[in-house]
Amino acid sequence: MKISNIASHVRQAALITACGAALVTGTAAADEHTLTIGMSFQELNNEYFVTMQEALETAAASLGAEVIVTDARHDVSKQVSDVEDMIQRGIDILLLNPADSVGVETAVLSAKEAGVTTVAIDAQAEGPVDGFVGSKNYDAGYLACEYMAEQLGGEGQVALLDGIPVVPILQRIEGCTDALDQYEGIEIVTKQNGRQERTHAMTVTENIIQANPDLNGLFSVNDIGSLGALIAIESSGQDIKLVSVDGHPEAVAEIQKADSPFIATSAQYPADMVRVGLGLALAKHWGAETAPAEIPIDVQLIDRDRAADFSW
Structure with missing residues (x-):
């Protein structure tokens, strides 16, 4: 059992993702292009980010979307290169978990120039991102x-x-x-x-x-x-x-x-964070005018009394 405020995260993720999915479905007849989602992680040697990756892949599969995942290993130069490679591979959406909030701006600018919808996840990124989802x-x-x-x-x-x-x-x-x-x-x-x-x-x-x-x-x-x-x-x-x-x-x-x-x-709640981020990116990608620029995710203090009932 998770802490009660997780329910609001799940409802929010479901609502935004459903809106984005509806827009995808509505355009499917006119556009048979498979939606491609790229996610660049600051690292994947951490169960927190692995949990996020698994949630992304599950959500993308439900949409029939392709997913490309890269691991920057805390090297912002590698992350910029990874993003540029994903852009060359034709991603439609970029979920960006920055290794360096400032240093990653080059990648954000490249995505913008290529018409890729970019949402920063977990850490904000400099540059013209389309949205941000992260913990408080x-x-x-x-x-x-x-x-x-x-x-x-x-x-x-x-x-x-x-x-x-x-x-x-x-x-x-x-x-x-x-x-x-x-x-x-x-x-x-x-x-x-x-x-x-x-x-x-x-x-x-x-x-x-x-x-x-x-x-x-x-x-x-x-x-x-x-x-x-x-x-x-x-x-x-x-x-x-x-x-x-x-x-x-x-x-x-x-x-x-x-x-x-x-x-x-x-x-923190990494699975909910990436689901909300994907939903926001879908909404932005398909032209939703009322989608917010930022969505903060609540945190919860886990002490000895609460630890037994907590899990990601």
Whole structure:
């Protein structure tokens, strides 16, 4: 069972996708061209994005559409090249999950020039995108760090693990720092880049703990990074509370453990996000004039009490 607010995401996705599908069906008699959807991911070495890919492929199959998927591996130059290749292959719709919000603008401009409808997913992209669907990332950072501060009794030293230069990461850090600023007894002792990678985040966290022996809490901008940080925390033997963002199955499993330093994550809904994004892209592609420019997706704090009932 998922958190109740997921129902609104599903209804929204179904409505927008149904509208887009109706437009596709209505034009089928005049145009036998198979709709081709390209999606460029910042990475696919993460179950969050794999969940998104699977939802996209299922939704596209229901429309009889072809799907092309690429993995930028956090390399914006590769992502731009991937998008240009998809444009050459004749995509009609581009769902773009940026590896770098600014650096990907070249790809957005190329898609625009080719008449491709582009919707940014999960992270906003610079340039003339036709729409954006993403989580309320400021809220995600705020909720996680507010919860951590409460669990620390409003006092202690806290560190932040930053990530790649995309808008959601910046918003999560902003939300977190705003939450922590509400507590006079909380001190942010450092902010370092964990790169959202397990191994690198582990190493960075080890260094943070060595430099700050009185550390009480740590916020990671994503769950994969937090799982690396968790190894460093447990190895240190120190009582350091860990919070994060995503709702990754491994993170949720850790949060359920009564003795784990990992106490909460602000969960996102990747499958719903891509379904809503596809629906918005279909509506834009087929000329819907009332389709919104942006659709924000709610997040939900998952603590130990809620973890057992949560899944993507």
